[in-house]
Amino acid sequence: MRRVPLFDLSPIHDDLHDQFLDACNAIIRSGNFILGHTVEAFERSMAQSLGCKFTLGVSSGSDALLLALMALDVQKGDEILCPSFTFFATASCVARLGATPVWVDVCAEDFGIDVEDAERKVSSKTKAIISVHLFGQCCDCQAVQSFAQKHKLWIVEDVAQAQGAQYNQRQAGSWGTIGAFSFFPTKNLGGFGDGGLVATNDVDLAEKARCLRVHGATRKYEHTYLGGNFRMDSLQAALLNVKLPHVNDYIRQRRRNAQFYQQQLGSLEHFITLPKELPHRYHTWNQYTIRVHQGQRNALQSFLEEHGVESAVYYPKTLDLQACMQNVSTDKGIATHVAHTLANEVLSLPIFPGLTLEQLEYTCVTMRKFFTQQ
């Protein structure tokens, strides 16, 4: 039996192995392990690639989101519009600050926040909207921007899954007031452990975030804000500096894999909905997430597993239904129906860079076998 992993870093890491070791050796010899010029060099490269004025390397994507909201002074009494179909960290950062996540539905086509539903849930307490670019494609950035301008809201972009994605040829993370990135190993630019970044064009926000990253200190032992330890390690930055020049190539490989699925699985459109790259967008395919109809998702996943093909459900339970969110969030009496449907239907297939043609073909053959034996 063949085996197709959901994710494997060895095809892209093997080529860079010696450079990784050189980068680590340089940091070990330098004796500087936190922030410093290696992190600054990474921040400069990221700022350039994003077209953003200010970037700050931080400890994780979750911390990037928390730091972004702290820099915006989000606090108890504030409402933040947030999709209910996303990774937990998108909304937990809101609740951790004592503010209220207000659940907004998502669009089935791009999994992004549904501005029409946001329109029903915005109030005088709303301070910001969190736009998540889920699975590697931008949400409708134009619609989010018009909505935010109309209601005078900040936009916090959750770019954890979509580094390199574009909307109208503008980079994800450069549309909002502030963007949060993750370098969790499976992301488009995967690090070696946890890491993240915030990006903004607002000088005051950048300066405040810079202080908050080091316990809110404006000078050593002068704590102006109640910050935290959100610092990026130099080793992390050194290794990311090696990978960053290759990220566009990794994305091109993901795009080729998506195109293959598109061609090979088209005949199954009666049973499944394939994800699409929508007009004006450049999809980075961090995940290739299909929707499986007629309650067949779990059976398909088991069949794939029995045949050696790994897959995953991102996400089986929406955030409005999570136990810890029951007393701290609201959907304002309007359930997020599309999000709930997606949680029952989605299945992500292997798409990582370095996936071989043979593995792709085998995955498609196994998919077709499942549906033709019905």
Ligand SMILES: Cc1ncc(COP(=O)(O)O)c(C=O)c1O
């Ligand atoms: C949409 C989204 N937001 C936030 C995060 C949090 O990033 P991290 O794991 O680096 O803390 C993730 C990571 O999985 C994510 O997918």
